[in-house]
Structures are given as C-alpha cells and as structure tokens.
Amino acid sequence: MQDNLEMREVYCNSLVEEAKTNDKIVVVEADLMNCIKTAPFKKAYPDRFFNVGIAEANMVGVSAGLATCGKIPFCSSFGTFASRRCFDQIFISVAYSRQNVKIVGTDPGICAEINGGTHMPFEDMGIMRTIPNMLCVEPTDAAMLKALMPQIIAYDGATYIRLQRKKAEKVFEEGEKFDLMKAKTVIPGKDATIIASGIMVSKAVEASKIFKGMGISVGVLNVFTWKPIDEAAIVSAAKSTGAIVVAENHNVKGGLYSAVAETVVNNFPVPMESVGVQDEFGEVGKMPYLAQKFHLTVDDIVEKTLKAIKRKKK
C-alpha cells in the first residue's frame, strides 16, 4: 500500500513548518523547484528562496556561502546531478569547509524510470559516503521522513538526503519514532537478517512474510542512515541471525552492501549476499521492468536469503 502523501510533499511541508520557528532555513534550487515541489516554501518565505537556474555547482557553492553566515540551506536536484555533477563543490566548499548544507538527491536508482540512464543514480550514496563526516540518509516512507526532518534540520553538518519524490510504499505508521543515527528493526528474526534501504524495505518485508510461511524466521533491519552507519545494530544482527542479505536500489559496489560489509568484516564475519545493481548503468523503463532488469524484486531477495542461509549451514 502506498503512502497518502508524496515524499516531496512531506519534505516541503516539513520545511515550511520548521521555517516558521527557524529563520535560518533557506532553500536553494537549480531549476527543479517544480520537480521537488518547493513552491509553497517560496510562497511562504520569498526572501529565503533562491533559484540559480541550471547550475548545480553554483547552487552548492551559494549554499555553502549562505551557511557560513549561519543559514541552513536545503538544495536539491536529481540524485545524479546532486552528487556526481557537483561532487567537488560538495567536497570542498561544503564538507571540507565544515558547512551545514543539506543536499537532496531525488529519484534514487530505478525511481528515475523513464528519465533513463543519464538520470538514474546507482552511485550517489556511494560517492557521498566517501566524503569524511558526510551524513548520508535515505528516508523510507512518509512517516519516517516526517519524523526525520526536524532531526536533519537540527543536525549541524554536511548532509546528503536520498529522496524518492513520489509516493513511497508505506512501511511505518505515522507517529512512529526514529533516531537519525539508529537503524530501525522492522521485523525481528532468528535465521537471517535482510538489511534494506529505500524502496527495498517494503520488498524485504514481503520476503520476510514468505519465509514466515516456510517456517523460517527472517528479520528486516532498515538501515536508512548509511553514514554514520549503526554498527551496533548490524553487529547485533550478524551475531543473532548469522547471515545477512543487503537489499539496496543502488550499485552494490560502494553502496549499502559495501558499507555493511565493512562493519561485518571488522566485527563479526558471517555469510553475506547482495540484492542490488551489479555494477551496471541505468536505462529507461517503468519500475516493474527496471526491478526485473536489475534484480531488485522480492523473488531476488528470497533467492539471495536462501543462499545466505545455506552458506551459514556449511
């Protein structure tokens, strides 16, 4: 079942609401205001809204300058351009300079759909998490995004937010509590843990239900903050279930599989399998086609989980 509200509506509503009491919040766009739908912010706070045109590097630099004067800028673009296109500006003017800028990269992975390979970020979180101290977060659904926005605003530091623009599959109930720095246990398990993020969380829940019918207890842990990653929750999952499957709408190289593996290998090695894009470029298509093409389906999660459990029994 989908959320009632689009993710971008929740995003903008939160900014408008928080800006009522926080005059530091500003929005800087690069001609995609109508895609991220921040027009209500512009209407409510015209003097705190800027549109630099199709110039992502300038958007990030202007945001960094605003941040040096105490502002909390939120800037956005499609994930490809919000990450790759202005990587050095984010690295130097924002992160290395320790400026509190929030960068929103929309249409993660196959959510880019018919915009195709040029607009399909399978690497955005991977490259963002190579930047020291960068907070990298992928909110799962409307309830989580609404809960996290005040925490993201309160967090003083460079942040990349990977955001689906349209309606997400509903995973959490409105009012559910989240800690920006802690992974969320969606379903506890005993035999294996699926560590999932973004659009893969609802699929992991479906996979867990299938396993329940087979008498196998498979947990789902939603690691929505990829960096700093919740090591304690991952190590705990490794110890208690002995097998981990990572499900992500992202290239497994450098993505969540890599981030989880870094933790697991260092602390408590267990068999791991990956459901994610296996080092390929994107292409045009609708979500169901793309999920099949890049092996991001519930069946893929089930298959890889069985494989992980089998390896465990060796």
Added chain:
Amino acid sequence: MDKQKLEHLQSKALDIRKIAVEMIGRLGVGHIGGTLSIIDLLAVLYYDVAKVDPKNPKDPDRDRIVMSKGHAGPALYSVLADKGYFPMEEIKTLNQAGTNLPSHCDMNKTIGIDMTAGSLGQGLSCAVGMALAGKIDKKDYKVFCILGDGESQEGQVWEALMYAGNMRLDNLVIFIDNNKMQIDGMTDDINSIEPLDEKAKAFNLHTQRINGHDVEAIEQALQNAFDTKDKTSLIVLDTIKGYGVDWVSSKGAGCHSMSITEAQWREFCGKEDV
C-alpha cells in the same frame, strides 16, 4: 587620496610583500607570483576600506573577504599576521606539519579566513551566498571576492557571475587579479579570457578596469562600486605576476610556484642571518 594616506598604503603594501617573501622564503618554495600580484589590493582592503576587526574575527557584521584563488593564501596570511589576527611568529610555520597556515586558504585553520578555497572556481559562488545572506538579514556588510584570471577559465565562475549579475548584489565586489599568466604559460596563449571587462558588462555587472598596483586607483574604484546601487560590481585589476620583486616577476609564468634561496629573501626583506 591625501599624500599621507597614499604613502601609508604604499608602505603597508611593501611591508606585506616583505612578510610574504620571508614566509615563502623560509619554506624555500611556494606560490609567490600570484601572492605578490594581489598585495596592493589587500593593502587597500585591510588598511583602509574593509570593516574588519582582528579582535573580533567572527563578527557577524564584518565585511567578508573571499580569496577564491586560494593559492594566494600567503598574501592573506601576511596581512592577517601584520594586523594581529595571530602572532607574526606563525609565518615561520607555512606548510610545516601541523601548521595553521596551509598552502591554500582554510577557514577552519587560520583565524581571519572567511572561506576555504584552493579548488579553483568555487569561491565566487560562496561569496554570492554570503552577499545573499547579508540581504536576507538586512545587514550592511560587504563581500569582497578575489579571483585569478586563470581561475576564470573554470565554468563555475561564469555560473556565479551570471547569477551575481542577475541578483544585483550591490553588497558584493568581485576582483579579477589579471596577471595574465597561469601555470602552463600566458593565459592568452592557452585559453584567453579577454576581453574580461566586456564579458563582465555582458553579464550585467558594473565593470571597471584599473591598474591593480595603484592603491589610489583601487580605492577610487571601490568607492565607485559602493556608489553604484542595484548592481554587482566587478573590477579587473591589471597586474604583474610577481610584482614588486624583480627576481620573481622576471621569471614570467615560472613564478607561479618557484624556489627561493635564503640569500634572496633575506636581501629583499633586509633581514640578516643572525
């Protein structure tokens, strides 16, 4: 400008050149050419025009100075040390392990630096952001941004110039240190950025072009910029790379980063080895 002020600024420019030459000279190598070309502007800004206070370097109402050509860090460090932002002794630590004075400007290491720079092309966007923040907060501080001419080959500079022109930021003054050289040779031979003033005008900027070593002309141009409302100002400073030190400027483009002997810097600074 009265004679006393003129002589004071000229003498300050010479003092700063000596500090910069000593700083880089003690290390033995550094970005001396582009450091020397911008010092006359810094003398006018820091000793006459800019509202800055070494005792309150983070004052939210201060004027901001963004050295986008971050490799001219030693020029800024020389002024900041002379103004008392940090002890003069620190100039001996340039680029030494653990120093507060790295090759390129770092706002988190050096007291008095308003923006980190060094990856060329980024500083003007940041300066635009600072100017916008001043407008939001209805503060009357000014933002000064110093670009290199070679740096202006970076595409982001033109993104920022276009936006600065359209936003009519009369609290922002952009300088281009037009010393006409870059690492690989003469800017005109590599990828000319001229005519700079005509390009800036086409970007809707209030544009002036002056001798960047004439402190009187610099001050007058700044006054003209302040008197121009509803337009962002750009001042092309025609300069000489390595200006003021013959054995530097005579190297041409080779003075971007060059070795300096102890005898050379001691002679220029009038400091004997003791």
